[in-house]
Amino acid sequence: MSTVDDLTSARYAGMRWNTPLSQTHADLLLQRLGITAGVRVVDLGCGWGELLLQAVSADATGSATGTGVDTDDAALARGRTLAADRALDQQVTFLKQEASAWREPADRVLCIGASHALGGTSAALESLATLVRPGGRLLFGDGFWERPPTTEATEIIGPGIMPFPDLIEHARSLGWRVLHMSVADQREWDDFESTWLAGRQAWLLRRPEDPQAAGLRDELDVRLREYVSVYRGVFGFAYLVLGR
Numbered sequence: 370m371s372t373v374d375d376l377t378s379a380r381y382a383g384m385r386w387n388t389p390l391s392q393t394h395a396d397l398l399l400q401r402l403g404i405t406a407g408v409r410v411v412d413l414g415c416g417w418g419e420l421l422l423q424a425v426s427a428d429a430t431g432s433a434t435g436t437g438v439d440t441d442d443a444a445l446a447r448g449r450t451l452a453a454d455r456a457l458d459q460q461v462t463f464l465k466q467e468a469s470a471w472r473e474p475a476d477r478v479l480c481i482g483a484s485h486a487l488g489g490t491s492a493a494l495e496s497l498a499t500l501v502r503p504g505g506r507l508l509f510g511d512g513f514w515e516r517p518p519t520t521e522a523t524e525i526i527g528p529g530i531m532p533f534p535d536l537i538e539h540a541r542s543l544g545w546r547v548l549h550m551s552v553a554d555q556r557e558w559d560d561f562e563s564t565w566l567a568g569r570q571a572w573l574l575r576r577p578e579d580p581q582a583a584g585l586r587d588e589l590d591v592r593l594r595e596y597v598s599v600y601r602g603v604f605g606f607a608y609l610v611l612g613r
């Protein structure tokens with residue numbers, strides 16, 4: 370494997386999911402999603418689909434099915450391997466596709482950390498309404514300002530982020546009922562930021578003399594510094610189970 374391939378595969382290697390989440394919190398979300406026999410689950414912006422795979426496995430009858438949609442080849446390949454390892458490859462498929470091009474409604478729709486792929490929070494909440502079958506549920510994971518952001522925090526995170534009460538009100542105003550809400554706690558956030566860096570930190574420790582090492586060390590240090598000094602405790606992440 371070349372250095373570049375090795376570094377690319379190291380990027381997500383330390384992560385179980387690409388969102389601030391723990392297994393206990395995931396269990397709660399799956400329970401609140403109410404996975405029943407034969408449900409059809411779609412995950413838009415699924416990454417490698419860890420939560421999608423867990424959702425489909427939550428139906429003990431083995432009759433739930435799922436599709437994960439993402440544009441990242443490496444993430445999709447990892448998802449297919451995970452599905453095969455768990456004997457879920459007949460039930461779960463991974464598709465390379467723009468999330469915004471997905472049109473088929475499902476009983477349970479997941480969209481976590483991917484509202485940008487659907488045009489941002491507001492546009493995503495509107496278009497996802499057309500993708501949830503009557504009586505179905507949406508698990509929507511999205512960022513919010515936990516505290517008023519500094520200019521630097523807004524520059525790093527980007528525009529269009531709401532405070533938590535506004536996010537809830539916004540969902541409600543678009544016709545969603547909020548069936549569950551919970552936010553990532555500090556340990557989940559710190560673990561997310563640490564695991565986001567972990568694969569490349571390990572790579573650096575293995576290859577301190579590599580020509581790419583100095584640049585990578587700077588890149589990781591900037592991200593760590595931005596997190597701890599600019600948006601830690603300021604940028605939050607909410608998980609909403611919504612119905613309509």
Ligand SMILES: C[S@@+](CC[C@H](N)C(=O)[O-])C[C@H]1O[C@@H](n2cnc3c(N)ncnc32)[C@H](O)[C@@H]1O
Nearest residue numbers: 386387388414415416439440441467468482486
């Ligand atoms: C923060 S990650 C979240 C991944 C996953 N939902 C999870 O919780 O682990 C956002 C995902 O959205 C995907 N994405 C970004 N733009 C997309 C698009 N236009 N269509 C589909 N997926 C997209 C990225 O490739 C990435 O896997």
